Amino acid sequence: MNRGAFRSWIIGLLVVLAMVALLTTFMNGQPSPQSGLTLSDLARDIKAGKVQQITVAGDDLRVRYTTNPQQERITRKEHSIDLTETMRRLGVTDAQLVAVKLEVVAPSFWTNWGPLIGSILPVLLLGGFIFLMMRQAQGGNNQAMSFGKSRARMFGGDKPTVTFVDVAGVEEAKHELAEVVEFLKEPEKFIALGARIPKGVLMVGPPGCGKTLMAKAVAGEAGVPFFSISGSEFVEMFVGVGASRVRDLFEQAKRHSPCIIFVDEIDAVGRHRGAGLGGSHDEREQTLNQILVEMDGFDTDTNVIIIAATNRPDILDPALLRPGRFDRRVIIDRPDKQGRRHILDVHVRGKPLDRTVNLDTVAKLTVGFSGADLENLVNEAAILAARRNAKAINMKDITEAVEKVTAGPERKSRVISPQDKRIIAVYEAGQAIVRHALPNCDPVHKISIVARGMNEGYVTSRPEEDRTMTPKAKFEDEIAARLGGRAAEELSFGDVTVRAHDDLERATKFARMMVTQFGMSEALGPIMFGEKDELVFLGREIGEQRNYSEAVAQRIDREVQRIVNEGYERARSVLTAQREQLNALANLLLERETVDSNEFEALFDQQPQAGMAAA
Ligand code: ADP
Ligand code: MG
Numbered sequence: 001m002n003r004g005a006f007r008s009w010i011i012g013l014l015v016v017l018a019m020v021a022l023l024t025t026f027m028n029g030q031p032s033p034q035s036g037l038t039l040s041d042l043a044r045d046i047k048a049g050k051v052q053q054i055t056v057a058g059d060d061l062r063v064r065y066t067t068n069p070q071q072e073r074i075t076r077k078e079h080s081i082d083l084t085e086t087m088r089r090l091g092v093t094d095a096q097l098v099a100v101k102l103e104v105v106a107p108s109f110w111t112n113w114g115p116l117i118g119s120i121l122p123v124l125l126l127g128g129f130i131f132l133m134m135r136q137a138q139g140g141n142n143q144a145m146s147f148g149k150s151r152a153r154m155f156g157g158d159k160p161t162v163t164f165v166d167v168a169g170v171e172e173a174k175h176e177l178a179e180v181v182e183f184l185k186e187p188e189k190f191i192a193l194g195a196r197i198p199k200g201v202l203m204v205g206p207p208g209c210g211k212t213l214m215a216k217a218v219a220g221e222a223g224v225p226f227f228s229i230s231g232s233e234f235v236e237m238f239v240g241v242g243a244s245r246v247r248d249l250f251e252q253a254k255r256h257s258p259c260i261i262f263v264d265e266i267d268a269v270g271r272h273r274g275a276g277l278g279g280s281h282d283e284r285e286q287t288l289n290q291i292l293v294e295m296d297g298f299d300t301d302t303n304v305i306i307i308a309a310t311n312r313p314d315i316l317d318p319a320l321l322r323p324g325r326f327d328r329r330v331i332i333d334r335p336d337k338q339g340r341r342h343i344l345d346v347h348v349r350g351k352p353l354d355r356t357v358n359l360d361t362v363a364k365l366t367v368g369f370s371g372a373d374l375e376n377l378v379n380e381a382a383i384l385a386a387r388r389n390a391k392a393i394n395m396k397d398i399t400e401a402v403e404k405v406t407a408g409p410e411r412k413s414r415v416i417s418p419q420d421k422r423i424i425a426v427y428e429a430g431q432a433i434v435r436h437a438l439p440n441c442d443p444v445h446k447i448s449i450v451a452r453g454m455n456e457g458y459v460t461s462r463p464e465e466d467r468t469m470t471p472k473a474k475f476e477d478e479i480a481a482r483l484g485g486r487a488a489e490e491l492s493f494g495d496v497t498v499r500a501h502d503d504l505e506r507a508t509k510f511a512r513m514m515v516t517q518f519g520m521s522e523a524l525g526p527i528m529f530g531e532k533d534e535l536v537f538l539g540r541e542i543g544e545q546r547n548y549s550e551a552v553a554q555r556i557d558r559e560v561q562r563i564v565n566e567g568y569e570r571a572r573s574v575l576t577a578q579r580e581q582l583n584a585l586a587n588l589l590l591e592r593e594t595v596d597s598n599e600f601e602a603l604f605d606q607q608p609q610a611g612m613a614a615a
Helices: 003-029 039-047 081-088 093-100 109-138 171-185 187-192 213-223 241-255 285-298 337-347 359-365 371-387 395-407 418-437 470-494 498-517 550-577 579-592 597-605
Strands: 051-057 060-065 072-076 100-105 153-155 202-204 226-230 259-262 304-310 329-330 445-451 454-459 529-533 538-545 592-594
Touching: 003 109, 003 285, 039 051, 039 060, 039 072, 039 081, 039 093, 039 445, 060 100, 072 337, 081 100, 171 187, 171 202, 171 213, 171 304, 171 329, 202 213, 213 259, 213 304, 213 498, 226 241, 241 259, 241 285, 241 304, 304 359, 337 371, 371 395, 418 445, 418 454, 418 470, 418 579, 418 597, 445 579, 445 597, 470 498, 470 550, 498 550, 550 579, 579 592, 579 597, 592 597
Parallel strands: 051 100, 202 304, 202 329, 226 259, 259 304
Antiparallel strands: 051 060, 060 072, 153 226, 445 454, 445 592, 529 538
C-alpha cells in the first residue's frame, strides 16, 4: 500500500473514533431513562399523596415529591399512551390525579431524535467504511464512482487519422468493409430498401496483420466516432463489473450514434460458455451474456456497428456468431508477395530511399512476414541508415534489417527456405488438384503457400450448397483429397515429409468415423461402435467407452486402413493422370504464393502443352 492510501486509512479511522467518542459523551450527558422509579411506584406514590409535580417531556417524566421538592426523580411513560390514562389503569382516581401539578414541556432534541440517531449511526458508519475500502481497492481518488463505467477510449470522427490507404495487402477485407462504411455514411439508402444493417463484424486473423488498423480505418473512412476497448478490460476482480461496463459502453455509443464500437481480442470474454470449470455463473459469462443482450437490443435505426477482432475464432461462443450478432466475418490474413509489396509502399512513405532499393525484391525476401513485421523492418532499416549518417536508405540497410528482424526474439513467423517452399507448393498443389478432380469435393476457392497460424499453406474450398446429410462418397473423396498432398510429394520427390501430419490425422479420423459412427463400412455393417463419455462440467467429450470385443476392434482397424489406403491410391492415380497441371500449379504457387479460383480453373482449360516447366 502506498503512503497516500495509508494516510486516508488513518484519517478514516480517526473520523470513526471521533464519532464514537462524541456519541458516548452525548449519551452520558443525558438522563438515563431507567432510574429505579417504575410507573407502578409512581401510581402508588400518587395514591399516597406524596407527589407534588410531574413534568412531562415527550415520554420522559420528571417527578418531584412533596417530601423533597428540590430533587427530581425520573421515569418514562409508555409511548403513545398519555400519562392520565396510564395512571387510571394503575388504579389512580381522578381526584388523586388532580392533586398533582402536571406540567408539559417540549421534549428536548435528544429525547426526540436520540433513539433514531442511535440506530442509524452505526449503519452510516459501516457504509462509510465500506465506501472508503472500495476507494482504496480502486487505488484512485475519484474512481470509486466510476467503477462500473466502461473503460473505452473514444476517438473523434472529425479528423480521420487512419484511412483505407494506410491498410495494404488485404483487398478482400477492404472490399467487404467498404460496405460497412457505406452503411455508416448513408444509412437512409439501405433502410429505404428495407435492408437490415449489419450489427457486428468479426475480424479474424493472425496477430500483427492489421486488424486493429483496419477497424480504425473503417471509422476514419466513415468519419464517425470510434470506441475502442479490449476484451480483457471488461473483466475485473469484482463480479458484475464486466456486465455493467458493457451496459455503459453501449449507452455511450448510442448517444454518439452513428459510431463504431471496436472490441479488440474479444476471445477474452467471448469464449465458449460452459467450457470452464468455474460453474455456469462466472464473471466472463455474465459479461458475454450482456454483450449478446445489448446487441439484440439495438433498434434497426441505431447506427452502431460493432467490430470485434480475434485470432482465435475457434474458441468463440457460437451464440456470438449467429445472424444478428457477429454475422459478418472478415478474414485478415498474412499478406502474400504482392500484399507485402503494397504494405512496404505504405511504410516507406516519407522515408527517402536510395536508387539501389527494389521493393519487389524485398517483398520476395520476406515470406511469412506480417504487416507489423514489415513496419518494423522498414523502421530498422531507417535506423541503420541514420547510424551510418546517410541521407537515404539503401538496399544493404534493408537486407541487414531483414536479418535483424528475423533473428529478433519477437519473431513469430519464420522465413521459409527455398526447398521447403517448393515442398509446400507441391503439397498444396496436389491437394487442390485432387479436390478438383473428385466429384464430391467442394470447389477450390483459393490456394496459398503463405503461413497461416501454425501451418504454412492451405487450400480453401467452399461448398456450393448446404448439405448436412453427408453421403458416404463425399467422405471418401474428402479422404482422398486430404491425402493428395502426400501423394504429390511422393510423385514429385520420391520421398515424403512431416508436412502431411495434419491431413493424415484428419483423413484417419474421417475413416474411423465412417466405420464406427455412421455404419458406412460394408464389412462391419450399420452398427455404431463405442459410447461417448461426456463430462457435463467441461461441456466436452472426454473419451470413448469401448463396448465391443477385441476381435471387432481388429476388424475396425482393418476397415479404417482399407478406406485410407484406397483414398491414397485414388489420389495417386488422379495426380499421375494430371501431372502437367500439378507441376504448372506448383510453379505458379512458387511464383505468386496465392492462386485464386479463376487462375486455378484456367489451368484445366488450356490444352496441356508439351514442355511445360517440370517440377
Ligand atoms: P493486429 O491488430 O492484427 O494484431 P495491428 O493492426 O495492431 O495488428 O498492426 C500493427 C501494426 O502493423 C500497424 O499499426 C501497422 O503499422 C502495421 N500493419 C499491420 N498490417 C498492416 C497492413 N495490412 N498494412 C499496413 N500496415 C500494417
Ligand atoms: Mg490488435
